Amino acid sequence: MKTLQELTRPNIWMLKPYSSARDEYKGAAASVFLDANENPYNLPYNRYPDPMQRELKEELGKIKKVDPESVFLGNGSDEAIDLLFRAFCEPGKDNVVAIDPTYGMYQVCADVNNVEYRKVLLDERFQFSADRLLEATDDSTKLVFLCSPNNPTGNDLLRPEIEKLLGTFQGLIVLDEAYNDFSEAPSFLSELDKYPNLVLLQTFSKAWGCAAIRLGMAFASKAVIGVLNKIKYPYNVNQLTQRQAIEMLHNYDEIERWVSTLKEERKYLETAFVTLPCVLEVFPSDANFFLARMTDAVRIYDYLVSEGIIVRNRHNISLCRNCLRVTVGTRPENERLLEALRLYK
Numbered sequence: 154m155k156t157l158q159e160l161t162r163p164n165i166w167m168l169k170p171y172s173s174a175r176d177e178y179k180g181a182a183a184s185v186f187l188d189a190n191e192n193p194y195n196l197p198y199n200r201y202p203d204p205m206q207r208e209l210k211e212e213l214g215k216i217k218k219v220d221p222e223s224v225f226l227g228n229g230s231d232e233a234i235d236l237l238f239r240a241f242c243e244p245g246k247d248n249v250v251a252i253d254p255t256y257g258m259y260q261v262c263a264d265v266n267n268v269e270y271r272k273v274l275l276d277e278r279f280q281f282s283a284d285r286l287l288e289a290t291d292d293s294t295k296l297v298f299l300c301s302p303n304n305p306t307g308n309d310l311l312r313p314e315i316e317k318l319l320g321t322f323q324g325l326i327v328l329d330e331a332y333n334d335f336s337e338a339p340s341f342l343s344e345l346d347k348y349p350n351l352v353l354l355q356t357f358s359k360a361w362g363c364a365a366i367r368l369g370m371a372f373a374s375k376a377v378i379g380v381l382n383k384i385k386y387p388y389n390v391n392q393l394t395q396r397q398a399i400e401m402l403h404n405y406d407e408i409e410r411w412v413s414t415l416k417e418e419r420k421y422l423e424t425a426f427v428t429l430p431c432v433l434e435v436f437p438s439d440a441n442f443f444l445a446r447m448t449d450a451v452r453i454y455d456y457l458v459s460e461g462i463i464v465r466n467r468h469n470i471s472l473c474r475n476c477l478r479v480t481v482g483t484r485p486e487n488e489r490l491l492e493a494l495r496l497y498k
């Protein structure tokens with residue numbers, strides 16, 4: 154890998170970050186806080202939250218078995234994605250490479266930041282080749298985006314290909330593991346020390362059942378995390394979110410139960426789907442959703458809407474012609490979907 158200084162935009166490398174009141178006095182021991190121009194009334198909402206989310210990172214570090222200094226927390230994974238562009242990609246000059254199809258936010262953030270976004274098509278089994286991705290890179294490629302399990306295809310990417318890319322690419326590899334909790338494949342989190350060019354993304358929005366609180370995680374070397382922390386808004390994760398996330402971490406058993414139920418429900422839905430006349434193919438999934446090729450995705454999508462059931466129409470996405478993406482719900486929700494599809498003519 155290139156040095157972090159070579160990868161970072163020069164202005165960001167030189168940047169002196171904003172120092173907040175809570176950066177300058179970090180202790181909890183004091184009892185009189187007259188440093189941040191807060192209102193002393195209206196507890197507990199009156200105080201600024203911890204800008205570095207130290208208690209939350211401690212608790213998270215225990216469950217994920219990582220050093221809190223290797224953790225960045227943001228307003229959803231989307232904040233981490235945007236900060237990666239702003240930290241490493243010079244607008245109008247640098248580029249990034251990503252698999253296609255994949256999660257739409259990588260391209261949106263590239264476009265917002267005026268960074269060239271190069272797509273490399275997956276094969277018919279929705280797999281990528283490290284060599285083909287590398288062929289699309291050049292000396293100005295700062296980031297490569299992978300997503301495993303991939304959205305919207307649902308499958309894990311091949312581990313040996315990911316490892317090959319990690320061992321070869323000179324920039325940063327952003328591996329989005331938003332759905333890894335639902336997969337049998339181990340997370341790359343335990344490989345962080347081995348690959349200084351790896352940035353892992355995870356989220357509280359899926360398996361953790363907390364999409365409403367907006368909390369995303371990035372894991373990387375302390376040096377890379379240091380760059381993200383330098384450019385984030387000082388109070389990017391609010392106090393209510395920090396409290397709720399700590400509570401969720403204390404209820405880890407419940408998350409594990411949700412995940413195993415959802416995996417069973419996924420199997421139930423997939424098994425029923427292959428027997429439906431309007432379904433041509435169900436693609437194997439390692440996530441809490443699956444992709445299905447239908448006889449006529451657009452017409453079936455509209456029909457389901459008229460029945461009050463919303464799935465995701467992926468007909469216009471690369472390699473996804475006539476495909477719907479179905480999120481696994483509760484048993485009664487899944488039953489309603491199946492019943493509607495059985496009655497479809």
Ligand SMILES: *Cc1c(COP(=O)(O)O)cnc(C)c1O
Binds near residue numbers: 229359
């Ligand atoms: C849902 C999803 C996320 C989560 O984004 P948040 O901003 O954390 O809610 C990240 N990556 C992928 C691929 C997703 O599908």
